[in-house]
Amino acid sequence: MDWLNSTEALTLLGTQPQTLYANVSRGRIKAKRDPNDSRKSLYRGDDVRRLAQRAAGRRRQETVAAEAIRWGEPVMPSSLSTIAEGRLLYRGKDAVELSEKATLEDIAVLLWDAAPFQLPARSRSTAPSLQAAFVAMAERAASDAPSIGRAELILRVEAISVFATLARSLVGGRSATDPLHVALAVSWDRAGAADIIRRALVLLADHELNASTFATRVTISTGAALSAGVLTGLATLSGPLHGGASVAAQALAAQARTMGAEAAVLARLGQGVPLPAFGHQLYPDGDIRAAALFGQFKPPEHYAALHAAAYRITGERANVDFALAALTEAYDLPHDAPMVLFALARCVGWLAHGLEQANGGQLIRPRASYVGTVVDR
Incomplete structure (x- = not known):
């Protein structure tokens, strides 16, 4: 079992950090603390790749919008604050x-x-x-x-x-x-x-x-x-x-x-x-x-x-x-x-x-x- 850091996971998923965290909270991606830095997390590679393959197909616009409103990607850009x-x-x-x-x-x-x-x-x-x-x-x-x-x-x-x-x-x-x-x-x-x-x-x-x-x-x-x-x-x-x-x-x-x-x-x-x-x-x-x-x-x-x-x-x-x-x-x-x-x-x-x-x-x-x-x- 391989584990990916956030940069590697986000590169495969092609999403914002918030979407990665949402997938972890929903149980779609297993995460654990990085043993080398307790402030960071590692993500199970198999889970990340499986979601990345699913996302490769285009989803209908209304599905994207519906998911965005429930702890998904931000619905608008902002330079003020973020959780990363x-x-x-x-x-x-x-x-x-x-x-x-x-x-x-x-x-x-x-x-x-x-x-x-x-x-x-x-x-x-x-x-x-x-x-x-x-x-x-x-x-x-x-x-x-x-x-x-x-x-x-x-x-x-x-x-x-x-x-x-x-x-x-x-x-x-x-x-x-x-x-x-x-x-x-x-x-x-x-x-x-x-x-x-x-x-x-x-x-x-x-x-x-x-x-x-x-x-x-x-x-x-x-x-x-x-x-x-x-x-x-x-x-x-x-x-x-x-x-x-x-x-x-x-x-x-x-x-x-x-x-x-x-x-x-x-x-x-x-x-x-x-x-x-x-x-x-x-x-x-x-x-x-x-x-x-x-x-x-x-x-x-x-x-x-x-x-x-x-x-x-x-x-x-x-x-x-x-x-x-x-x-x-x-x-x-x-x-x-x-x-x-x-x-x-x-x-x-x-x-x-x-x-x-x-x-x-x-x-x-x-x-x-x-x-x-x-x-x-």
Whole structure:
């Protein structure tokens, strides 16, 4: 049995790295860690060659499109972020390495291709909350100018303003000199959590064409305002299969504390549903964002036990949603901290993709493959 590195496998397949990882997650290609470099993977040659032969024939256009929408090849080009060889890259820079020192504001400068900026100081007018963020962004979306036909420089300035609106809604009052992670830690009265908050914000800032980012790009492709794109992103993020996954992880951890980790895992699987916040199709060797966060704090005992039991029973490692739930309890943060962190961080990515989409100026309009009844006239 021969094993291929990613370059060799991609050359044979003639696809993007994301497609290779998707085939691994679906069980079509067996993968293992490279014994010479634990950050990389090797792929079974027989599996790769079999898929390459299948792909040699031309597939119908609608089949390609349908597969692309389900963890397949990207549906559009982007220079912002990608997952390659198990690493998350922001404009070619390793996000885990960036999280060692960078702030969320630094990542905004990088992804927006903007000059360094400072968010304006604001006094606390209303209590910060996710609800306040939705209201504030909806108010802006109803009155902000469309993104279409406006210079890129003007839109970058507007992106800072939109980001400030969301930050004010989620963080509340702050001084002009406090970076967001410090302001958020202070608003939660958990100054000691500032560094782990900073790391989480950096790691969550972008994740190529995830559901909320794709929804944002669709909105901006119509010429809608940047704030409308962020509002779309917020709505999509709220789903339990996206940003809301941490809520399910918190519930599972509560069960593990009460009935034991293994019993909680088996009870969940017995319901015929997968474990929430475990596994990620783009990280066959484990979500590096979760690993980066777990390297910086000790999770509560029942979270650690749950992680171990889940891996032993399912073979899946915890993803970043689980890590957010664990650090929320470890640092005694508010229950909705995972969603607040996710929304605040990902707003940077939404705006970056919004700017990129507005600059491209193309409407995103897929076709449907109709499977309904045809009525004869």
